[in-house]
Structure formats: C-alpha cells, structure tokens
Amino acid sequence: MSKHHVSTTINGEPVEFLCETQQTLLDALRDELQLTGSKEGCSSGDCGACSVIVDGRLVCSCLMLAVEAEGRRIETIEGLAQGERLHPVQKHFLEAAALQCGFCTPGLLVAAKALLDRNPSPTETEARYWLAGNLCRCTGYDKVIRAVMDAAAEIRGE
C-alpha cells in the first residue's frame, strides 16, 4: 500500500515523513520522527498527554491523522525551550516541584503555554478549567496550578 508523503513544519523546522492513513499525528511524531516527548496515555483524547499546538491551537495529537499535518505549523514539547533557555512554564514547574513521575508533564506544559499565549492573566479557576483536559495522577494538580500562575506572573513582568 502506498503511504502519504507529508510536508509540515515542526517547532519551526520544515519536516517530511511518510505515513499510512490510520496513523495519528502522535504516531508520526513518536514512530516516524522519534519525537518521543509527546506521550500516549489513552489514544482517545481523554488524558492530554499527547498535547501539541497546531496552527496556534491546542489539540490532542492522538485525535488528528498524521496526514492532516500537511502544510500545518506544529509545536511540540521539544520546541518549548529555546536551546538551554527554558520557557517560564518549564522553569516554574521545576521550581514549584509541579511534577513527580513526569509523564503527563510535556502535555501539561504545552497546554499551559497555550493558555498563557491566549490569556496572560488567568485566575486559578480559569487555569484549572483550561487544564482539565490534562490528567495528572501524581500531583493532585496543586503545585501544577501554582507553577502556571507563577509563570503567568513572570511573563507579565511582575
């Protein structure tokens, strides 16, 4: 069977890969491109561990076919830091100890970045509802929310 040839942009770099129709974007990122930062927790869009940003929108990469990436602009966890410079959400997650096993962390960070790109001053409730699509079983979300609020404050320059 012939595969689809996909040309797309990932973390600012032009990228090409081959895929079958039924492969999701998550499959392509992990298996074709070895970008294993996005995680598979459920494959049904219920846990958010596979979160990426497509054309500026937060989505679950397990709910998108790889072939749909054609011509799109995709941002993954691997593109969040600029070289050694961590994004404020990454930095504050570390400082606030907002991760334990770290498996849900990439998805949470991408989701948090998407939140702060859109709303630089979220309330605690707004942050919680925005992140409701990212399951975490280790932290109880307390330090995660604190880290996101602290990162927001830093981005606002406070």
Next chain:
Amino acid sequence: MPMLSYSAPTTIDEAVSVLAGANGTAKVLSGGTDLLVQLRSGRIQPDLIVDIKRIPGIIGIRQDPGGFAIGAATPCILLTEHQGLKAAWPGVVEAAGLIGSIQVKGRATLAGNLCNASPAADSVPALIAARATCVVAGPGGRREVPVEAIATGPGRTSLAKGELVVEFRLPKRPPRSADAYLRLIPRTEMDIAVVGAAVSVTLEAGGTCTEARVVLGAVAPTAILVPEAAAALVGHRLDAETLQRLDAAARRACKPITDKRGTIEYRTQVAGVLARRAAGIAFARAGERR
C-alpha cells in the same frame, strides 16, 4: 488488511462526488474527535476518509442581517471566541463550549457533534432550541433542514450516501430573546452529558414569555424538543408555579435508559432540575436585553 484511503477535496461538489462514488464505506472527517476514537477502537472500519477541512469557507463564522452562518468544520473553540455569536446566542456557544477539553474543542465541530448522533451530544439541544438549520449538500443539490431532522437514533442520521452537512444557520433574534444550556456531569469537566437541557425564550416588556423552546439531551435516543415544556412557559412569568409545571413536563418527556453514566430515575429527576435552571438563566438573560 483493509486499506484505508484518504481524500481531501477542495470544493463541496468534489466532496459530494467522492462520497457518492465511494466503494464501500466513506466517512466524513471534520474535527475527527469522534471519528478517530472509533477508528482506533475498531468500532468503525471505513474504506475511505474524506477530509472536508480544505474546502474554502467550511471553517468560519459569518454574521449578516439574517443571522449567523457557521461553517460545518469550524472548531468549537472558535465559537467560544466569537463575541457577536456569544452575545446573540449565549446558550449555543456555551453548549459548544462544553464539548470536551480545550484540546477537543480545538478540533471538534458542530457538524461532527450532530452527525455522530450521540443522544448526549452537547451542542444539539441548544441548536434545536435556537431553531438552527443546517445546509446539506448532496448529489441532488443543496437543501436546508432543521437541525432536529438530522439525527434519527443513536449513531444514525437521515443523511443519504453522498450527503454532508456544510453549514449551520442561526436566525436573527427578536428583542428580549436569549437562550441557555446546562448539562449534568459527574465531574466538573471531561464527561459525556448525563442530562442536557436547552431553553430559548422571548419575553415581552413586562417579563412574560411569548415564545419558548425547550430541548432535552441524553434522555432519549435523540435530543427531544418538548412542546409541553415550552407551553408551560408561554404566557407566564417564571414564577414557582411555572417552574413546577416546567419541571413536570420535562420529566414526563424523558425516555432515558440506565447505562454506565446514569439511571432512568436519575436522568428523569435531573431533567426537571436542569430545565428549571436553564429557564432561569434564559429568562434572566432575555430580561437584560432590548
């Protein structure tokens, strides 16, 4: 191993032709948030996926004197960001805004929510209460039908082979009109509605209801318009007696099942509660408008 083909037409006519001419089963890919889950689990095994998102105009919200036109493949998140739509149809927008997480809303569409035909679909009761219509394109041309004509049962629609929904339309609002949608879920997010209730009303200057539509979700094989509940509202203000009649009418209309999300008793009882509460919000919103 069945081969799964993929097509991304760039016009509506091309989409119709590909769907109509497909060997075996073809599925429309809009947001994909239901389709991919069903594909992955093996619940559906199509031969062809037709991705409609490359068709110009199929994504977008247009406002004109006649109301609103929403492209079928518009992600729900865009509805929640459209100030004009939120102001005119807060109930429709809040319903669309309840479909899954932010990630899901970044992709999920009204067309997918409708055509997946889950009895619990969140946007459907609100669209029906709003008298929304959808434009269906097919081999026979275009037709415009009320939203409630599409879903015929769990997972089943009235669409013929080769047909697809391309647009939703919301009518212009008379003054002092507003809608609201509430749903009950066990957690605060991320659940399929156990019960959904949409209410749309028009009031006259003194606060008496002159027009109403009440629609319940997740309590029957499809969303149901409840004329008896609307009748309980029309000609009345929202006082305790009216609310009681509304509650009873809503409960009487329920034909729910007991499943892993709720029991018949629970759904019936809560349908009455949500109808009352949604009516309260709709009346309050309508009262604030000119």
Next chain:
Amino acid sequence: MATMGTQGQFKVVGTRPVRPDGVEKVTGRAAFGADLSLPGMLVGKVKRSPHAHARIVSIDVEKARALPGVKAVVTAADFPEIASEEAFVGEGPMNFRDLSCNCMARGKVLYEGHAVAAVAATSSAIADAALDLIEVVYEPLPHVIDVEAAMAPGAPLLHDDLITQGVDPAPRTPSNVAKRVHFSLGDVEAGFRAAQVVLERRYTTKPVHQAYIEPHACVASAGADGQCQIWCSSQGQFMVRAYCAKLLGLPISSIRVTPAEIGGGFGGKTLVYLEPLALALSKQSGRPVKMVMTREEVFRATGPTSGAVVEVKIGATRNGKITGAQAVLKYQAGAFPGSPVQPGCMAAFAMYDLDNVSVTGYDVVCNRPKVAAYRAPGAPIASFAVESCLDELARTLGLDPIALREKNAAKDGTRAVYGPIWKDIGYVETLQAAKKHAHYAAPLGPNQGRGVASGFWFNIGGESTAEVHINEDGTAVVVSGNPDIGGSRASMAMMAAEVLGIPVERVRPIVGDTSSIGYSFLTGGSRVTFATGMAVVQAAQEVVGELKRRAALILDVSPEAIEWRDGAAVPSDADPGRFAPLPLAAIALKAGRTGGPISAKASINAQGAGPGFATHLCDVEVDPETGQVKILRYTAIQDVGRAIHPSYVEGQIQGGVAQGIGWALNEEYIYDANGRLENPGFLDYRVPVASDLPMIEAVMVEVPNPRHPFGVRGVGEVPIVPPMAAVANAIHAATGVRLADLPMSPPRVLAAITRATT
C-alpha cells in the same frame, strides 16, 4: 504549607533544590518505557479473552504464524509449567504459578482481558492482523464478580484446588475463599457488653484502578548466547529480573533489566505482565520486541485493587471511650489469591488504643484481573468503613470527631491489634494540629459540611544497596537501585550531600540497572527515602571515613586529629588551628596517590521503618437537587518524620489525597451482565481533573523516626487512607445523609437524599 518541628540544623536536608532529573522531564527528553527504539525491533501484541470465565478448548496459531511479517507467536505452551510457590519479591505475597498463569492463561481464562497468546511482527498493523488470525475455541463458564456472591455456596468455582487457608479444620471442598485471617486482642464480646452505645454498620466499595497515566511498556532483547536485556518502566528492576527468570526458567544472571523512567505506578507496576511475553517473543524471533499496552488493556487486564464489603461494629461508653471494636473484611482478590485483606485488617483500627478488638478478613477470588497493590493496599477500604463509623459514633454521642479520636488515640506504648507496640509515633500530634488549624474553625455556608478522618500505614524498610563514588574533581555520584517515582533521586542526592558536606549540585544521583548495582527491593511500601536513603547515608559516611584517612596521609597527621565539617577535613577540637581546612576536592585530586579511587558501598536490610499517621479535614458542598459534590477545601495533616525535600513530601500528600477523592466520588469498575468491563478508558473511568479539586494543603508534622539517621518516615501511602471517609463524613455533615457505599457519585448521593426526604 506549614512544617512543624524542623530544627534547622541541616544544610541540605529540608531545602527544596530543583530535582536532578527535572530538566529532562520538562523538555520531553526523559525516556520512559515506550520511548526506546532498537534496530530491528518488532512490535508485540497480546490476544485477550473476551470471556470472564471459560475453559480454553484449543488455540490454533498456525495462520498467524504464516502471515508475512509475523516473526514469533507464543502461548502458555511456550512457558514452563510452574508449581505452586510463594515468593516475596514484589509488594505482597505472590505465587509464581499464579503469576505465570496471569501473564499467560493456562487451561482456563479467568477474566475478560486475560492473555491467551502473544505475537511479534514487523509492524503494529501486521501484529493486529495476526491476533485476528489466532483461533481460540472457548467453552464459556458461569462467572462471578461480586465478593459475597463469590463466597456463597454454589458460586462458580475459579480454581478446583483452592482450599481456604486459615480455617481450622480446613474445608474438605474447594471454594473461592483463598484465605481467612484473624487478629484479636482482649475479649470483644465483653467489650460490647460494657458499652453504652453500639453501632453496627455495613460498607461496600467498588474496585478502582491505580490509573497511572503511562501504560505498561517494555522492550526485551534476547541474544543468541542467552543473555537478555529488558528495558521497562516498573517499580523494581530486580523484581522484573526475578519474575522473568522464574517465569521463563532462566538463570537470574542472564537477564539485565534497565529501569526506564516510570510514569506512575502506585503499586500497580510491582509485578510483570508484558516483560515475560516480550522476552519469550524475542527469544523465538531473535529480535528485540517492544510491547506497549493500550489504555483499554491497562484497565481490562492489569490489577486494580479490591472491591469489598466491610462490616464494622463499635461499642463505646457515653463519654466516648471505645470498649470494643470489630470488623469483618471481605476483599476481592481477582482471578488469583492475594488481595490486601491482611494489611487491611491490620490497619483498620491501628490509630486507636483498644483493649478489645477483633478483625477478620477473607481473601476471595473472582473473575476479574488479579488485584495488584494500590497505595497503602487494603487500608483505604478498611478506613473508609471504620472512620465513617467513628464519625457516626461521635455524632450519636454528641462529641467532636477529633475529641473522640483523641480520647482513644494510639500513643507510644499502645499495642496494635496485629502485635507490635508503638514507639515514636505522631498520631496525637496530627489530631492536635487538626484541632488548631484555621480550617477547623472556618465558617460553612448552606449545603456545606466538614468531615474528619484519620489514617495509618506501616511503611517498610527492606533490602537496599547504594554506592557513593567520589570523582576526580571532587563531585560525587550516588548510585542506587530504586526507580524514582516521586522524586526520590533528589532525596538520595540531598542526603549524600548533607553527609559529605558539599552542595547538592555537586552530587549526581543515578538509578542503576540490575547488573550495575547490588540488589534492591522494589520501590513501594514508602520505603525508598527511608531504606535506600539509609544505605546512601551509610555509604556516604564510609566515604567520609575514607576521606579523613586520606587527609591524614596528605597532611601527615594522625587520623584522630581530623574531623569532617562542611565538606572539608578540619582539625579536631583537640588541636584547633593545626592546619587549614582541606576540602573534599583537594583530597579527591590526590586520590590516586593516597590509595586509589574513593568510593563505598552499603548493602543493608533496613529495619526500624516508622509507621505514618494522618488526620484529614475536608469541606464539601452538595447540590441537593443533583447530588453533585464539590470539594471546597482540604487539609491533610501527616506525621512525616523528617521531610528531606519538603516539596516532594507535600507532593506525595497532595497526590494521595487526590486519588482518595477520586475513589470516594466517581471511580469504579462497571461490569455488564457477562462480566465485561464497560468503562475501560478515561472517559468513563472518572479520575479527578484539575477543575474538580481545590488547592490541597499539606501540613507536615515532624516526629522524627529515631531509627533513621535523618529521622525519615515513609510518607507516600498514608495520604490515600483518610479521604474516602473524610468526604463521606463531610457529605453527611452537609446533608444529614450518610453514604456507606462507594463511589459517592451524583446518582447515589441524590438517591440517598431523596430517600431521606420522602
């Protein structure tokens, strides 16, 4: 977050440095079980039973084997048949025969999802197609899931050789009751006669899953010389090695297990599922095999914890002194014996000083996946019952629930029902802190209520090995053998840094594989900071001893003239000013000339793990028309011994509370009439999401454990024990309705409210 009782005498312990593996984790670089790829790697998948209980009449794999791209197919026939043999390699007792049959069904399938065959192929799609080509003929049998139904005479029998242990005389016919356990003190009947109030209540819980976000995953590679490598996320690489060796009949030394980062375990990854299959497939195909479970497989086929029935009877005098306490616990074990009913029995009344107490437990098999450990296994269920009953007792007597507990609290010198006498425990301190906390006095509004509940967990010690190596530039490496689930790596580095007297940034902790570090019992039982920490401290202390000897050589003084302070050799008080401090880095530079590399190893069997106690406060608001429960405020007060890294101790408390709240409100396994799981996914298996919870205040009371160099007590498991009762008691306070059956989901709450008002 308040900490109490820290003395401030430590430089590193008690601070909050960024964890050493942190940057990897926030950049997506950390490698978890599914992230490894090897050249030539195959994809392995498992064929699973669609029946809850059935005889396997035949399995035909020939068509699957013949499919192009399929390189190996295994069934039970490819594994040695293992005789019944108890092992204590994982968390809780394990029978190797049962483990083998759980990994690959032999003769019978005992739950929907039970593995019957596995394949390895060159792609995922081919592996799936191969599974469809495997023809299994089943003879379905009647099934049983509910614990009391499984105990009833005439229930479908899972194992025809299962004779109840712990009953005298032993039964002559098999049943589904694997074991009966019993603990008692004094004379409970006399205790009830002496009571002025006696409450007798029945509670039920549903099975729940640990629900770690990372599905099980491994890569196995068997070489032609019989040397095997496994890369997997587990709670214990030595456990994986031992289980795989046993299940495949291989010498332990032939298997090398490298721990990947682990995406949550909570006890559910203290045994093996995929690893023996992947190894067998790799041996057959001659290529590495990767196996990753889908979320559905995790729910259908890996061990959740028990559902249970608990009957509690408590008698007390009018002024609140408990004169008699009794509990009968019936726990589901799943397909094979081994529920945590025994620790449940031991923990049920552990917080209380009781003269007359009797606890009986039944371990009952049923057609569900074999139960695996879940955070304080057995105790949350028992405490849901006991702590709810105590709350009702307090209300009946008109006593404050904390006051009732204080009146009966276990203290130093109290004898627990299962034998030991408590020493250096901090339960009373948690009650006092709860009473004084602002939360306890905060006002409540309509439909709101406050609940109190207490909890306990044993915590264990056990075997650990650690090594400390000094590098040529004076930095250090700490190697230990425990997968890091919650930040323990940071604590190892901190404890070593404290002993060595150098900044924690100069200490690198790593988790070694089974061939690179000596044996360590697995990560579980809240043991790592305690036991592995103890080994790290011991090794670091030996290194310090060696550093002093080297300093003596370099400085040409006698070793008695030297002390170690702030990371340097300094003159002992006997002769201050004799020489300038000689820092560790300077000594390290000269290591070769003073005797060679400086390193030490400690292999211990840590004793003296201190038990943990907690008291929780929970405020809820209940919507009386829908039964929805909102958690408004939660305070968890726990005796943590000594918090090495306070942030990670708080994290353990908050995470355990969140799981307990999920268990209380919405999590449950839902079965259909055929014994099939209806909710094997995160859509309908409802764990708490971020918007479901408030901030969780973790109050750390420190009553140091004198048997650990830094006073450490295990902390990870206690926090999940009180929440279910705390929430139930809060719902009662808010509505006047007491729920005795979990989960307290909106339909159940509304039904209870409706019943009470009609």
